Amino acid sequence: MTTARAELRKLLTLPSLRRTALLTWAANLLLTFAYAAAESRGEPLGDDPALAPLGYTQAGFLVLGVLAAVSEYQEGDQIRTTLLAMPRRLPLQAVKALALAALTLPVAAATAATSSLPAGGAAWLPAATAYLTLTTLLGAAVAGVVRRAVPAVVLLLFVYVIAGPVLRARFGASAAYLPDTAAVDPSRGAAATITWTLAALTLAALTFGRRDA
C-alpha cells in the first residue's frame, strides 16, 4: 500500500505528465471541433466523429506512458533509489502499472468524453476509456524495455500512426491482430489491444526482473 502511494505520488509530481495530459485533452477538443465543423459544412471527414479524434490523441497517451516509465531512467537514475526502497522487482513493476492505470483512467475518461459525448457516441465511452488506459500501459511497458524516451516514442508512433493504418488498408484481415484497431473499431480490435498490452507488460516485467538497473 505504501509502495502504491509512493508510486502515485511520484507520477503526480512529474510536471511532464501533467503537461502531456493537458495538451492531449486540448488537442482532442480541437480535433472534435474540426470534425463537428466539417460535419456541419456538409462534408463529413469519413470516420465516426465520436471515435476519429481519439485515433490522433491516442499518441498523447502513448507519450504519457513513455514519460512515466522513462522518468525512472532519466538523469539521476531514480530507479536505483526506487530499488533500494523496494528491492522486490516484480511486485514493484505490478504496483507501477496499477498506479499508472489509476492515474490515466480519469484523463482517459475526460478525453474520451470530450469527443464521444458531443457526437452522440456515449455508448463508446467505456470502451474508449479502457482503450486509452491500456494504450498508456503499453507505452509504459515498451518504454520500460527501451529505457529512453525518444527511441520509444519513435517506435510506438511508427507502429500506431504509420504501420497500423497502412497494414489495415492493404491487408484487411490483419486488423483483428493490430493493437490500434480498437481506436477506430472497438468491437473488432478489443481482443488484440488487451493481448498486446498484456504481452508488453509481461515482457517489461521479465526484462525488469532480470536486467541490471
Add this chain to the structure above:
Amino acid sequence: MVSLVRAELRKLLGLPTAWVGLVLGTLLAPVVVLLNAPYTRRAIAAGTLTDTSDLGLRDLGIGLIGPMVLGVIVVSSEYTSTGKDAPGARQLTATLTAVPDRLRLLAAKTTALVLVVAAQASVTAVVTLTLTQVLHGEHVPAPALTRVAAAVLYWTLTALLAYAIALITRNGIVPLTLLIINSSVVSVSYLLTKVTDLAAYLPDIVGARMFIRGADFPVAIAPVTAGLVMTAWVVALLAVGAVLFQRRDV
C-alpha cells in the same frame, strides 16, 4: 567550417536513433509501392485511377518519418543527459566548449542535417520512382526532373522544420509527436483544410504542392509559390530557434 560540419556529421551518424530514421525513411516508400502494386494495377485497369502522374511521388510522403527523426535528434541528442553517473552533464556543454560561437555551431549543424537528409531523399526518390516505372511503366509517365528535385527539397525542408521546432522546445518528444501524427494517412493539417481554407498554407500541406498535382485541394497554389511559402515557414521558425539558442542558458 569544414571540420565543424564533419564533426556534426559524425555525431549525427553515430546516433543509433539516426539510423532508425535513415533506414525507416528510406525503406518505407519503396515497400509501400511494392505492397500497393497489385491494387494500383487493378485500379488502372478498371479505370478508377485516371490521374497517374502523381503515382510514386505521392507514395514518398510515408517516408517523411525519416527526415523528421533526423531533424529532431540533431538537437535533442545534445540535451539528453550523457550518462547515469553524471546526471547533469549534457553533450551540449562539450559541444559549446569546442565551438563557443553558437551561430557558427548552428550553421554547421544545419549543413550536416541538410547533407544527410538530401542524400537520403535523393536515394529514396530515385528508388521509389524507378520501382514505380518498373511496375507500372506503361501507364505512368516518367516524372520531370524538377518534380523529383522538388520532392527532395520537400524532405529537406521537413527535416529543417523538425529541427527548428526542436531548437525551440529543446526536447525531442513534443516535435516528434506533433510531426509524426501529422504525417499519418489522414494528416491533421489536411483535416484543418476542411475547416478553413487558410490551412492550405500550413507548411506540410503547401510544401506538397511543389510536386503533387492532384486535384483534391481547396486553393490553387503554383509549385514555385508553394516552395516559397514552405521556405518562409522554415526560415521564420529557424530564426526564432536560432535567437533562442543564442540567448538561452545551456
